[in-house]
Amino acid sequence: MSTLPTIFILISLFATINHAIEIDYCVGDSNLPRGPEGYACKNPSTLTTDDFVFTGFRGERTTNSIFRNNITLAFAKQFPAINGMGISMARLDLGVGGVIPVHSHRTSEIIVIIKGTIIAGFIDTTNTAYYKKLEVGDVMIFPQAMLHFQINAGDTPAMAIVSLNGASPAVQQTSFSLFAGNLPSKLAEQITHLSHEEVTRMRKLFQSA
Structure with missing residues (x-):
């Protein structure tokens, strides 16, 4: 495998992993618009247990x-x-x-x-x-x-x-x-x-x- 495709694969994998842990959670706010990936997030500072x-x-x-x-x-x-x-x-x-x-x-x-x-x-x-x-x-x-x-x-x-x-x-x-x-x-x-x-x-x- 050449160097360029290998680097591209590694970068893509890292980007995927990084995106998966970018935030801990996204409690949905049904008062905001809903997109294809779900509801927009509530403000974390307002959340309780x-x-x-x-x-x-x-x-x-x-x-x-x-x-x-x-x-x-x-x-x-x-x-x-x-x-x-x-x-x-x-x-x-x-x-x-x-x-x-x-x-x-x-x-x-x-x-x-x-x-x-x-x-x-x-x-x-x-x-x-x-x-x-x-x-x-x-x-x-x-x-x-x-x-x-x-x-x-x-x-x-x-x-x-x-x-x-x-x-x-x-x-x-x-x-x-x-x-x-x-x-x-x-x-x-x-x-x-x-x-x-x-x-x-x-x-x-x-x-x-």
Whole structure:
């Protein structure tokens, strides 16, 4: 390897490392503009310990939604301290018969079962489904952008904690994307092969959820 390319590689590597440790943290300020790398930073001199603590996972949850679930997010919007850190979390509560319907993120996700029994799985781009009944303490990974789901497989409420490798991983639920947004019914019928009556029923169901 010649000297010039070697120097260039070393400089690039040093610049990357240096950038990674340029600041200790960037607690997001939602009152300032948000860019592609996250929220702008709050003034460090105004921060307290409470800025680095999230208490939103405390307490019990009701699971009376259409899917008998309750999802508590700890993304950058809800927990500004993780802004720019490439990590986020969520609490999943599933009532008896509850599900987290098929959805995807722009990140990978890992799940830890805290209470109950949950069938969790994902479907890859070859349409192969990987799923398993998980017990308390079990952990499963869902690769980046893969469609995945969770189902309460027991006769008692279930709960899990998930972590994602992005501060704002987004959540795209397939059912809501197809039937709760501004996609015309005619197009929904064409791309799903569902009847007009079924698409109409689904739109009423999810737009009111």
